[in-house]
Amino acid sequence: MDIKILLVDDEPDILEIVGYNLSSEGYEVITAENGVEAVKKAKKEKPQLIIMDVMMPEMDGIEACEQIRNIPELKNTIITFLTARGEDYSQVAGFDAGADDYITKPVKPKVLVSKVKALLRRLKEESINESIVKIGDLTINRDEYKIVLKEEEIVLPRKEFELLSLLASKPGKVFKREEILDKVWGNEVVVGGRTIDVHIRKLREKIGDHCFKTVKGVGYKFVD
Template sequence: MEEKIIVVDDEEHIRELIKFNLVKNGYKVECLENGQECLKYIKNEKPKLILLDIMLPGMDGYDVCKNIRSDRKLRDVPIIMITAKGEEIDKILGLELGADDYITKPFSVRELVARVKALLRRANIEPSSTVTSFGDLTVDFQKHLVLKNNEEVDLTLKEFELLQILIKNQGKVMTREVLLDRIWGYEYIGETRTVDVHIRHLRKKIEKDDKNPKYIQTIRGIGYKFNLGE
């Protein structure tokens, strides 16, 4: 079955380049020119993934991302941000707003397709049916549901995957490099900051005090370890 991917970019040649290569790899692609078109389109048809340019006319990619992540029906749609900017702050801001990945123009088409495949592969994996509870948290791996004090916690796909892999390796130190490989599905070069951003976001949602976390512990210079908090 073809998986529908939305490409949102105001540059026609970029849209056509991405569409040509994704279609060649078996995906169904819809190209849109701006953020308003994107939000209108996905209200009627939920895509499998969105490739979203940051520098869009009118509503920029950041605002589009925020709108998608605030919609309960769409919040789990994987988003790859596309930007011509190389500044670290632009990449971090996109991740903070809920983007799953980013790629900077000019980009290798081969790398873009690899990232799309990796993200879709992770999104399509059937989770374990196990439900586990500890402290004030309950996690249902099958339903991708997290409850804190019996209230649902809104997590992005990547945040849930991070929590899942940390819980299933409870007590074991997970390096940033391993987390990148296991969750993002390809090798970043020196971009372990991606993990730190997602961990910080996750802590704010599940910890009572994200500055003094009980569950997700930092192992300085190495990575993270999950503690049941008992």
């Protein structure tokens, strides 16, 4: 997935320096010089992240932030303000307006880049909860309770679906048996010790043996 970042500042110098640093990290950078332009471009380009100066002509960052927050398609966009150190008031107003974080000026390129990475990591983790998950040639649609494997639709019984869903939510991660019981069966239900294995077996039959790796003494993981 290509990542778009909208950079908003009225100082061309800042746009250039910050933009350069982000571009060289492989991000697609779009710029705007004031709030009005920012809102317009945000709507059109749907960036994942907006880095915006607070003080700007035409429309300040706070107001632009509020307007952007009201665009439903952009509800998952992360908005970060650029603010001069010590501008206490603007910080408060910014959080009220729906900002997610702050970057203080003057901006050190390395700090900026690592902050951006951290923010995008957060975005990624949040998007895990979306109802459609794709891993390789497997698609899991929680909304419709079905999975698609190589163009072919497979319907799974509830427990199998939940189990697959859990494991596939973090490919590679080993889920402990205890954790699986908790999340798929619920922590109040008590089931026998071989129940998970049997369900794993059924999934292996239907989805493919190689997708489910056993880690003895620990649990299972889904691999791509």
